[in-house]
């Protein structure tokens with residue numbers, strides 16, 4: 358099963374991705390997590406990506422496409438995978454579709470998690486994530502059991518630099534301009550499924566499971 362998660366920043370992609378990956382036994386591939394790991398390690402890719410990420414801009418397409426295409430070519434992706442945060446531009450979607458087509462493969466589901474913007478801002482400002490495994494938390498809605506410590510892996514739970522209010526507003530704008538056109542791109546493919554992301558985390562997961570079977 359090859360699944361793409363679409364939706365604005367803060368919609369709950371990462372939160373649902375962890376649960377989907379576990380239930381359907383597919384690797385969770387988050388481009389944001391991959392970039393953050395590279396930034397942390399100070400790799401050449403990380404140094405380049407950081408310039409864009411701290412401003413709330415997208416990392417250029419040419420740094421993203423090969424990275425994802427190499428990742429999904431690994432053995433653990435043979436039975437499918439879950440893409441969280443990719444594609445994010447029409448260029449990435451077209452590039453990826455061409456890559457799949459050449460292998461006789463296709464995406465099975467594009468889940469578009471929909472949440473109104475006024476609900477997104479408090480989610481983003483209060484978001485905390487595990488530095489080690491990437492699991493998202495929220496200071497008010499989903500705090501870790503022990504403050505600052507990941508429930509799952511014991512890693513440090515911190516606030517991302519780009520989750521501060523100024524950058525968040527930029528990211529919403531970037532989403533509208535560069536990522537939202539993907540909804541139209543995938544409409545007509547018969548694969549796009551709108552998911553109501555405004556509900557509680559369990560209800561959203563229930564809606565996704567009902568769809569994936």
Ligand code: ADP
Pocket residue numbers: 364365366367368369370371372373480481483484485493494495496498499554555556557558559561
């Ligand atoms: P995305 O990956 O789409 O940016 P996240 O999964 O990181 O979104 O979620 C953003 C923030 O909102 C996190 O702090 C998370 O704990 C919280 N969150 C996720 N799903 C819900 C939900 N259904 N209701 C309320 N808050 C949520």
Ligand code: ADP
Pocket residue numbers: 365366367370371388389390392409410413414415416417418421441442443444445446449519528
């Ligand atoms: P969110 O959880 O808010 O949706 P992500 O963790 O997915 O954010 O992404 C964080 C940042 O990483 C983005 O603002 C962007 O700079 C970069 N990024 C992640 N995925 C992509 C992508 N597919 N194309 C370009 N930039 C990306």
Ligand code: ZN
Pocket residue numbers: 487488489490491492507508509510511512
């Ligand atoms: Zn963790």
